[in-house]
Amino acid sequence: MKILVTGGAGFIGSNLVRTLVQQKGESVVNLDKLSYAGKLESLADLAGHPNYHFEQVDLCDPAALQTVFSKHPPDAVMHLAAESHVDRSIDGPGEFIQSNIVGTFNLLQASLAYWQALPERESGESGPTQSSFRFLHVSTDEVYGSLATDAPGFSESTRYDPHSPYSASKAASDHLVRAWSHTYGLPVLVTNCSNNYGPYQFPEKLVPVVIMQCLRGEPIPVYGQGENIRDWLYVSDQVEALYTVLTKGRVGETYNIGGNNERQNIELVKMICGLMDEMAPADSIQTSNFKLQTSGKRPKSFQDLITFVKDRPGHDLRYAIDASKIRDELGWEPQEDYESSFRKTVQWYLENQEWCRQVLLPVSSENVGTSNVQC
Numbered sequence: 357m358k359i360l361v362t363g364g365a366g367f368i369g370s371n372l373v374r375t376l377v378q379q380k381g382e383s384v385v386n387l388d389k390l391s392y393a394g395k396l397e398s399l400a401d402l403a404g405h406p407n408y409h410f411e412q413v414d415l416c417d418p419a420a421l422q423t424v425f426s427k428h429p430p431d432a433v434m435h436l437a438a439e440s441h442v443d444r445s446i447d448g449p450g451e452f453i454q455s456n457i458v459g460t461f462n463l464l465q466a467s468l469a470y471w472q473a474l475p476e477r478e479s480g481e482s483g484p485t486q487s488s489f490r491f492l493h494v495s496t497d498e499v500y501g502s503l504a505t506d507a508p509g510f511s512e513s514t515r516y517d518p519h520s521p522y523s524a525s526k527a528a529s530d531h532l533v534r535a536w537s538h539t540y541g542l543p544v545l546v547t548n549c550s551n552n553y554g555p556y557q558f559p560e561k562l563v564p565v566v567i568m569q570c571l572r573g574e575p576i577p578v579y580g581q582g583e584n585i586r587d588w589l590y591v592s593d594q595v596e597a598l599y600t601v602l603t604k605g606r607v608g609e610t611y612n613i614g615g616n617n618e619r620q621n622i623e624l625v626k627m628i629c630g631l632m633d634e635m636a637p638a639d640s641i642q643t644s645n646f647k648l649q650t651s652g653k654r655p656k657s658f659q660d661l662i663t664f665v666k667d668r669p670g671h672d673l674r675y676a677i678d679a680s681k682i683r684d685e686l687g688w689e690p691q692e693d694y695e696s697s698f699r700k701t702v703q704w705y706l707e708n709q710e711w712c713r714q715v716l717l718p719v720s721s722e723n724v725g726t727s728n729v730q731c
């Protein structure tokens with residue numbers, strides 16, 4: 357297949373593109389505008405690969421989108437591009453409306469025009485047809501709102517109740533995608549997934565922020581009392597789930613993806629600190645690339661750096677996923693063990709400090725690491 361992946365230079369996108377090209381033998385066109393969170397450094401190992409092409413395009417440029425469809429006619433679209441950081445959506449929602457809602461609308465229009473021009477079914481010629489084409493929209497569990505601690509996890513029929521500008525913009529995009537299916541017949545699939553972690557996550561999100569702050573020897577900010585609960589999924593499991601839904605999912609359906617790993621934020625942060633105590637070299641702070649202006653010293657335990665900060669406005673208490681539909685229908689289940697995959701993640705960040713330094717270079721230190729923690 358030739359798959360058009362949007363947002364392929366981001367965290368999940370880069371892991372997805374690498375797997376599609378290197379493990380699944382697919383051909384990928386990566387369409388990404390390279391926002392502050394989109395980095396070609398994350399795909400440096402694919403540069404020059406015959407099955408990988410990059411197009412620097414903004415979803416908000418409809419003409420450029422159309423050109424990509426003409427230049428690289430895809431068998432499928434996997435739509436990941438979005439503004440993704442909740443705290444940034446609170447400080448500046450405009451970008452989220454543009455990329456997540458208007459951008460998705462533009463991509464749907466370009467996909468629809470392309471799909472309508474495809475032959476209805478196979479006629480002996482190879483290439484996509486209207487019946488083989490798929491549009492997979494990648495979304496979040498945050499569209500469902502907040503759960504009480506004893507409530508069952510979100511299912512595909514849970515009512516939408518988004519609370520942040522980020523989740524509202526993703527909810528809007530989910531509705532647009534379903535409307536293009538119902539109204540125009542575009543063959544879509546939607547996934548809603550819980551929190552991901554793993555290599556190449558931009559160091560403004562909770563897991564890499566904790567690791568970076570340990571390496572800096574600086575306070576680890578935790579919202580409120582750290583009691584908010586999230587479900588955690590290793591990124592390779594998300595990638596496998598997306599590929600499973602694309603290749604086996606029923607058109608028009610939604611699949612929730614989760615790790616069955618609910619943890620309070622404070623529990624998670626303490627666990628990462630424990631891994632850092634064990635895995636970070638004794639001189640990690642002195643030799644770290646991350647020293648900004650730090651005078652930090654390695655504490656006896658990295659947990660000593662945990663600092664509770666004023667809660668995020670409208671902070672959802674709990675997200676949890678009921679992933680029984682994708683398991684029962686498509687046979688997907690997470691493969692990665694919680695603790696060992698966090699160990700792998702910590703190891704990756706310890707070994708890839710240069711990647712972190714590079715991707716943080718243009719981003720002001722005021723915006724990263726000290727107050728912004730998404731989960």
Ligand code: NAD
Nearest residue numbers: 363365366367368389390391394414415437438455551552
């Ligand atoms: P990310 O912020 O790491 O990457 C987003 C990518 O989209 C970047 O490469 C960026 O340059 C690109 N992009 C943004 N706006 C664009 C535009 N207008 N035109 C073209 N490219 C644009 O995000 P991520 O964490 O990899 O998330 C990917 C997708 O998965 C998002 O849609 C997000 O809502 C969804 N999701 C993420 C998680 C998670 O835990 N990270 C969980 C569930 C769902």
